[in-house]
Amino acid sequence: xxxxxxxxxxxxxxxxxxxxxxxxxxxxxxxxxxxxxxxxxxxxxxxxxxxxxxxxxxxxxxxxxxxxxxxxxxxxxxxxxxxxxxxxxxxxxxxxxxxxxxxxxxxxxxxxxxxxxxxxxxxxxxxxxxxxxxxxxxxxxxxxxxxxxxxxxxxxxxxxxxxxxxxxxxxxxxxxxxxxxxxxxxxxxxxxxxxxxxxxxxxxxxxxxxxxxxxxxxxxxxxxxxxxxxxxxxxxxxxxxxxxxxxxxxxxxxxxxxxxxxxxxxxxxxxxxxxxxxxxxxxxxxxxxxxxxxxxxxxxxxxxxxxxxxxxxxxxxxxxxxxxxxxxxxxxxxxxxxxxxxxxxxxxxxxxxxxx
Amino acid sequence: xxxxxxxxxxxxxxxxxxxxxxxxxxxxxxxxxxxxxxxxxxxxxxxxxxxxxxxxxxxxxxxxxxxxxxxxxxxxxxxxxxxxxxxxxxxxxxxxxxxxxxxxxxxxxxxxxxxxxxxxxxxxxxxxxxxxxxxxxxxxxxxxxxxxxxxxxxxxxxxxxxxxxxxxxxxxxxxx
Numbered sequence: 001x002x003x004x005x006x007x008x009x010x011x012x013x014x015x016x017x018x019x020x021x022x023x024x025x026x027x028x029x030x031x032x033x034x035x036x037x038x039x040x041x042x043x044x045x046x047x048x049x050x051x052x053x054x055x056x057x058x059x060x061x062x063x064x065x066x067x068x069x070x071x072x073x074x075x076x077x078x079x080x081x082x083x084x085x086x087x088x089x090x091x092x093x094x095x096x097x098x099x100x101x102x103x104x105x106x107x108x109x110x111x112x113x114x115x116x117x118x119x120x121x122x123x124x125x126x127x128x129x130x131x132x133x134x135x136x137x138x139x140x141x142x143x144x145x146x147x148x149x150x151x152x153x154x155x156x157x158x159x160x161x162x163x164x165x166x167x168x169x170x171x172x173x174x175x176x177x178x179x180x181x182x183x184x185x186x187x188x189x190x191x192x193x194x195x196x197x198x199x200x201x202x203x204x205x206x207x208x209x210x211x212x213x214x215x216x217x218x219x220x221x222x223x224x225x226x227x228x229x230x231x232x233x234x235x236x237x238x239x240x241x242x243x244x245x246x247x248x249x250x251x252x253x254x255x256x257x258x259x260x261x262x263x264x265x266x267x268x269x270x271x272x273x274x275x276x277x278x279x280x281x282x283x284x285x286x287x288x289x290x291x292x293x294x295x296x297x298x299x300x301x302x303x304x305x306x307x308x309x310x311x312x313x314x315x316x317x318x319x320x321x322x323x324x325x326x327x328x329x330x331x332x333x334x335x336x337x338x339x340x341x342x343x344x345x346x347x348x349x350x351x352x353x354x355x356x
Numbered sequence: 357x358x359x360x361x362x363x364x365x366x367x368x369x370x371x372x373x374x375x376x377x378x379x380x381x382x383x384x385x386x387x388x389x390x391x392x393x394x395x396x397x398x399x400x401x402x403x404x405x406x407x408x409x410x411x412x413x414x415x416x417x418x419x420x421x422x423x424x425x426x427x428x429x430x431x432x433x434x435x436x437x438x439x440x441x442x443x444x445x446x447x448x449x450x451x452x453x454x455x456x457x458x459x460x461x462x463x464x465x466x467x468x469x470x471x472x473x474x475x476x477x478x479x480x481x482x483x484x485x486x487x488x489x490x491x492x493x494x495x496x497x498x499x500x501x502x503x504x505x506x507x508x509x510x511x512x513x514x515x516x517x518x519x520x521x522x523x524x525x526x527x528x529x530x531x532x
Contacts, residue, residue, distance in 0.1 A: 006379055006380055006383055006389070116395070117396070172395070173392065173418065173419070176393055177392040177393075177418050178391040179389065179418070180389060260417045260418060261416065263416035267416065336419060338421055
């Protein structure tokens with residue numbers, strides 16, 4: 001393991017992308033993710049073949065991303081909430097073209113221009129299909145600066161393995177905070193890229209990257225095939241972490257910064273003898289449905305801790321088939337739940353009864 | 357050990373820098389650390405604050421809402437955070453910029469005219485390090501011997517001339 005350095009989450013993520021072989025960054029500045037673009041603008045021009053491009057808009061940036069991705073090269077764009085909305089058309093095209101690429105959303109409060117403080121209010125947007133048409137993104141949610149690094153490698157890898165766009169759904173806290181981080185290279189697999197537009201050199205038939213299918217029976221086949229890949233992803237790629245779940249009677253579900261606050265609350269509640277634990281989804285899509293379903297057999301109640309109006313609640317209800325109460329502990333608009341907020345909700349769950 | 361530190365003042369006072377220095381000191385000392393700045397339209401002249409946690413164990417929330425140690429470098433920050441400090445905590449006040457006194461009796465209060473000293477000693481912009489030197493001594497948060505290593509991490513090679521000035525500032529605060 002390399003020596004640990006203190007880095008901002010945004011900068012660590014950018015460095016990880018370079019280490020993962022991403023030589024093309026297309027972006028546009030917006031708080032609180034601008035450090036990604038700033039870091040790339042310093043580093044990429046010094047790398048052989050490196051391209052940093054600040055596009056004229058988010059829409060242009062995502063279309064340039066489609067261009068690079070169609071050549072089979074690793075490429076990334078990043079933005080924060082309003083900018084991601086602008087990119088959504090292009091993200092749908094990436095999915096329709098079956099192109100691997102990494103999109104980073106360092107979330108801020110919304111809707112509209114909203115604010116610039118941390119938020120998780122793009123959960124629905126990220127997990128329900130970011131754009132028109134039937135499709136999913138891989139959605140990875142880091143809860144530490146180290147995961148901002150590790151999930152970049154994972155995101156590129158899964159995107160190429162399944163030929164899908166992947167998103168890192170972060171938030172302003174993760175982007176702005178500094179923590180010690182090991183910049184160790186992750187695995188870079190060599191997946192088949194015979195589909196890529198690399199020039200035929202007169203030796204093969206041209207490849208076509210396209211999302212337009214005017215014959216409905218062709219488009220149906222395309223979409224069906226894509227969902228077979230999604231089924232594989234749901235089967236093989238779910239990631240989550242359990243915290244003090246062994247004897248838990250209350251289960252907190254939280255990701256990103258909300259999981260960090262919840263960890264404090266769990267430690268304090270445990271000292272008071274309350275059996276509470278946490279399941280922290282690392283992949284938000286695919287959602288850790290099975291883990292929650294199993295947990296529902298043991299715990300009396302769930303608490304969803306989120307920086308939004310409760311968008312993950314229904315995923316928990318679906319996963320647990322509504323067999324347990326799901327309470328919500330939330331702050332919105334750029335506010336972050338405090339440890340006390342979470343403790344209060346834990347005590348409310350205790351009062352529901354059935355919890356020792 | 358788990359120390360939660362909040363440094364607060366105006367943008368431009370080096371609030372974030374001194375916090376970063378403290379975090380690096382912790383890292384060099386083998387501790388878990390986190391550093392979280394206020395960010396946004398809070399640059400020079402606006403308010404700035406930064407949460408630093410130094411801990412023996414893995415850190416949960418990086419947000420410090422109940423500091424063990426508060427460094428206040430302007431009056432609005434003092435007013436905003438003085439009641440957030442935990443009982444038994446420590447408060448460090450730049451008394452050249454803050455007229456108020458700590459009325460709470462359940463916290464330890466330390467006063468140092470850091471901005472005035474910085475001006476008198478020809479250490480422009482280093483009030484942040486003077487007050488931090490005092491905090492390192494009074495809190496025992498980490499060994500003073502590490503300061504040079506930590507300074508080397510946060511002062512860029514291009515600005516090597518600032519190393520000695522930062523050291524001098526820390527020392528003045530430490531000896532105050």
